[in-house]
Amino acid sequence: MIEVNNIVKTYNKGKVKALNGISFSVGKGEVLGLIGPDGAGKTSLFRILTTLLLPDSGEAQVNNFHVVTNFNDIRTCVGYMPGRFSLYLDLTVEENLHFFATVFNTTIEENYHLIKDIYEQLQPFKERKAGKLSGGMKQKLALCCALIHKPAVLFLDEPTTGVDVVSRKEFWQMLGRLKEQGLTILVSTPYMDEALLCDRIAFMHKGDILSINTPKEILASFHRELFAIKTTKTFQLLNALRSLPDTYTCFAFGESIHWVPKIHTTPSALQSIIQALDENATLEKINPTLEDCFIDLLNQPNASSN
Amino acid sequence: MQAVIEARELTKSFGSFIAANKLTFDVMPGEIFGFLGANGAGKTTAMRMLCGLSIPTSGEARIAGFDVYTQTEKIKQNIGYMSQKFSLYEDLTVKENIRFYGGIYGLKIPQIKKKTDELLHELQLTQEADKLVRELPLGWKQKLSFSVALVHDPKIVFLDEPTGGVDPITRRQFWDLIYYATSKGITVFVTTHYMDEAEYCNRVSIMVDGVIEALDKPSVLKQKFNVDSMEEVFYLLARKAKRSE
Numbered sequence: 001m002i003e004v005n006n007i008v009k010t011y012n013k014g015k016v017k018a019l020n021g022i023s024f025s026v027g028k029g030e031v032l033g034l035i036g037p038d039g040a041g042k043t044s045l046f047r048i049l050t051t052l053l054l055p056d057s058g059e060a061q062v063n064n065f066h067v068v069t070n071f072n073d074i075r076t077c078v079g080y081m082p083g084r085f086s087l088y089l090d091l092t093v094e095e096n097l098h099f100f101a102t103v104f105n106t107t108i109e110e111n112y113h114l115i116k117d118i119y120e121q122l123q124p125f126k127e128r129k130a131g132k133l134s135g136g137m138k139q140k141l142a143l144c145c146a147l148i149h150k151p152a153v154l155f156l157d158e159p160t161t162g163v164d165v166v167s168r169k170e171f172w173q174m175l176g177r178l179k180e181q182g183l184t185i186l187v188s189t190p191y192m193d194e195a196l197l198c199d200r201i202a203f204m205h206k207g208d209i210l211s212i213n214t215p216k217e218i219l220a221s222f223h224r225e226l227f228a229i230k231t232t233k234t235f236q237l238l239n240a241l242r243s244l245p246d247t248y249t250c251f252a253f254g255e256s257i258h259w260v261p262k263i264h265t266t267p268s269a270l271q272s273i274i275q276a277l278d279e280n281a282t283l284e285k286i287n288p289t290l291e292d293c294f295i296d297l298l299n300q301p302n303a304s305s306n
Numbered sequence: 307m308q309a310v311i312e313a314r315e316l317t318k319s320f321g322s323f324i325a326a327n328k329l330t331f332d333v334m335p336g337e338i339f340g341f342l343g344a345n346g347a348g349k350t351t352a353m354r355m356l357c358g359l360s361i362p363t364s365g366e367a368r369i370a371g372f373d374v375y376t377q378t379e380k381i382k383q384n385i386g387y388m389s390q391k392f393s394l395y396e397d398l399t400v401k402e403n404i405r406f407y408g409g410i411y412g413l414k415i416p417q418i419k420k421k422t423d424e425l426l427h428e429l430q431l432t433q434e435a436d437k438l439v440r441e442l443p444l445g446w447k448q449k450l451s452f453s454v455a456l457v458h459d460p461k462i463v464f465l466d467e468p469t470g471g472v473d474p475i476t477r478r479q480f481w482d483l484i485y486y487a488t489s490k491g492i493t494v495f496v497t498t499h500y501m502d503e504a505e506y507c508n509r510v511s512i513m514v515d516g517v518i519e520a521l522d523k524p525s526v527l528k529q530k531f532n533v534d535s536m537e538e539v540f541y542l543l544a545r546k547a548k549r550s551e
Contacts (some may be wrong), residue, residue, distance in 0.1 A: 038444045038474035069362050135345045160389070161470065164344040164499060165537060166544045182362035190471055191500075193537075207472065234506070235485040247509065251478050255524065 001153050001184040002026040002049065007058035009044045010208075018044040020207040021058065026186060031179050033198030034188040035277030035294065037244035040204035042188040043083060046157045049186070050080045054252040063152050076104065083157040085138050085181045089131030093122055095149060096130050112179070118174055136167040143174065154178065156187040160194065172197050181183055192291040203294050215290060222288040222296060225247070225264065228256040229274055231281040240277040249299060257284075258292055308371075310335050310493045311356060314331050315400035316349050316374075323523055325351040327516040328365065333509075336462070338484065338494045340504045340524075343513030344544040350466075352513070357464055357496070358382050370461040383411070386455035394451050396440040400431055403439055405452060411458035421502055425453045445476035452483055456492065461486065465496040467491035469503065481506055501537035510536065512543050519543050 003024060009019040019041045026032045047053035049062055051071035056292040059066070078158045079165060087096045097119070101108050112119070118140050125133065130141060139159055145156060156175075160168045175185060187198070195201045195215060202212040211218060231237045234252055241250040241259060248260040261270060267285065274281045288296075308334035316329040326348040327371070333339045343349045354360035356369055358378030367374040370384040387393075398442055404425055408418035411540050413417060426432045429449055448468060455463050465484075469477045484494055496507065504510050504524060511521040520543060527539045 007427070037476065038471035162345075162467065162499065162546060165501060165540050166344055168546070169541070192474070252502075252506060254482065254505040255528075291474050296473055298473060304529075 001028050001063055002031075002032075002186060003059075003061040004045075004049070005059040007045070007060055008056045008151050009041070009048060009053070010056055017049075017207050019055075021031050022209050023058075024202060024206070024209065024212055026184055028184055029179060029182050031175065031185045031187065031198045032102060033195050033201040034186065035190075035192065035195050035290075036188070036204030037190065039206065041207040042204055043157055046080070046082070046186070046188070047156050049157055050078055051075060057235045064296075076149070077151055078153045079149070080155045081142045081146045081149035081157065081159055083161070085142060087130045087138070087142060087145060090129055092127050092129055093133070094126040096141060097144055098156065099163060100145040101148045106149050110238050112147055114147050114150060114178075118147075121267055135163055136170075137164060139167070139171065143171075147178070151183070153184045153186070156185065158188050158190065160189060160191065162273060168194065192289065192294065195290050198228055201290070203297055205298060210300075211293075218290060218293050219288060222293050224260045224296070226288050226292060227259045227261070227270065228253070228284050228286045229259055230256050230284075231278050233278055237278050237281060238275075244273070246273060249295070251295060253289075253291070257261065260296075307334055309333060310370055310390055311339075311495065312366075313356070314366040315364050316352070316355060316367045318348075318360065319353055319363045323534060324390045324516050326355065326513075329518055331511060331518065331521055333493055333495060334464075336488050337509065338488055338507045340507030340510035341495060341497045342504055342540060343497075344547050347513040347544070347547065348516040349513055351468060353495075353497070354463060357385060357387060357458055369520065383458070384461050385467075386460040388451050388455040388463065388468055389466040391470065394439045394447060394454065397438060399401050399436050399438055400426070400450060401435045401441070403450070404457060407457050412529075412534070413458060420533045421457055425450075425457070445472045445479070448472065448476075449483060452480070452487075454537055456487060460492070462493040462495060465494065467497055467499065469498065469500065477503075501535065501540055503545055504540070505534040514543055514547050 005023050005082055006021045007019050010017050031235050036042055044053065048055050048067060049060060049065050051074050054068060062074050063077050087184060091099065097108055122137065122140055125137060133141065160171055179185060200212060200214050201218065203210040234257060238250060238252060241247050246261050246263050248258055248262045250259045271283050274283050311333035313329050314332050316326065318322065318326045329352055340515055341349055341362050355362050355374055356367065358374060358381035362374060369381045372380040398406060401422060404422045408421055408451055426435050434442065450469065469480050488494055498504065507524065509523055510527065511518050526532065531539045531542055
């Protein structure tokens with residue numbers, strides 16, 4: 001449904017490189033997650049695929065339409081939820097939805113089944129102006145407006161940024177139901193826990209795709225030994241570990257420290273290294289999370305972090 | 307030890323709507339206090355009262371010893387504030403931003419000069435001193451924004467979702483800065499949507515529908531709710547929320 005071939009995008013006459021020749025494809029009914037920080041090129045990519053921006057070079061097709069030559073065809077068959085809320089703040093919930101339906105030559109009634117689950121939660125507020133809605137509600141309305149013309153492909157640019165854990169979970173449940181109806185979804189997020197819910201994920205950094213695969217394969221491709229250290233003195237121990245020559249990387253991960261040692265030795269030898277620094281610390285070998293994998297990719301020589 | 311933030315039944319209503327309902331808590335010097343809650347739970351309202359930007363409807367609070375009703379200017383002089391939407395001027399250079407905020411907070415020229423050198427050195431931004439803030443990567447802007455919030459040596463710094471939109475390494479570097487600040491005795495009051503960051507706080511409060519529903523060390527809260535992560539604690543509490551702003 002989406003084919004991207006060596007897309008390059010620069011700004012300021014080539015001075016700022018947003019996308020350095022990236023390629024990937026997304027199959028029908030697939031959810032592909034773009035994971036990466038601000039400045040990775042996610043929004044440029046969305047804008048190119050929704051025909052709002054021209055690439056410098058490279059080719060891309062959405063639903064078999066070319067993004068440059070067939071842009072009008074693409075516009076009728078995709079739904080786009082930009083990162084910045086872009087509905088009409090001085091129209092009500094219902095007026096916004098009606099407006100978007102009309103623009104796409106359809107009616108709310110015709111495709112109501114697509115948005116029913118989501119719109120029902122907005123019903124009590126349908127007379128309220130969009131500008132007066134909470135973050136979670138705005139997000140739901142924006143999704144409804146992006147869906148009302150029954151698009152084949154849905155583009156969601158950071159739909160859950162700044163949204164609390166509960167609303168984020170609900171939002172992903174909605175995406176799951178849309179996927180079941182055959183919708184193809186390209187979605188970006190800064191939250192690693194959401195990445196697990198995608199069929200495949202692409203880790204993006206500074207205009208490149210560092211890795212693209214299923215979450216399972218990405219987790220399996222982590223080839224180092226990883227240990228979780230529990231301590232009551234996280235930041236003192238982090239600093240001590242950082243100055244150890246045996247440390248490859250160490251980062252705080254919630255309640256524990258994730259430590260990748262350079263040396264391969266017995267667990268008890270590692271345990272004694274740790275306990276020399278903090279006698280109450282405990283060590284356990286663990287499987288990586290997606291965030292460990294992303295950090296590891298960022299630490300590769302060709303993808304240094306800021 | 308005297309608390310740097312003391313709130314007693316602090317309440318703010320807008321008409322019949324009680325945005326923040328009888329908030330009672332203390333924050334001790336040098337503590338990292340995580341202030342969590344669902345969207346619309348009343349966090350921003352509470353923060354605005356604590357920063358002296360909004361007068362409470364009822365209740366008491368003292369910030370660095372100053373009263374939130376009568377000494378709001380004193381409060382502003384003794385706190386730092388950094389929000390997700392940067393307060394830095396994009397079309398000023400790094401150095402000019404530091405000078406500007408130093409001036410706003412009443413620092414004298416020699417003090418500003420000294421502070422500027424210190425900050426640039428600590429942040430390893432000496433090379434970028436004359437660059438426009440607009441040209442800096444987001445992670446650097448966040449670090450600079452944090453340092454600028456500390457330019458007048460406040461007792462408390464309020465951080466409103468400081469780490470959005472950066473990569474996992476940069477996000478952790480920001481927490482190194484927070485820990486460095488607390489090692490110098492500064493108190494940190496922080497909101498975040500990243501639940502792993504809640505684990506980095508000494509204590510955490512979780513607001514639901516205007517009320518503080520839980521307040522303790524992350525380890526104690528996890529034990530109390532019999533779960534493995536702060537994300538689960540948050541989810542169990544916040545899903546009961548009835549209101550959404």
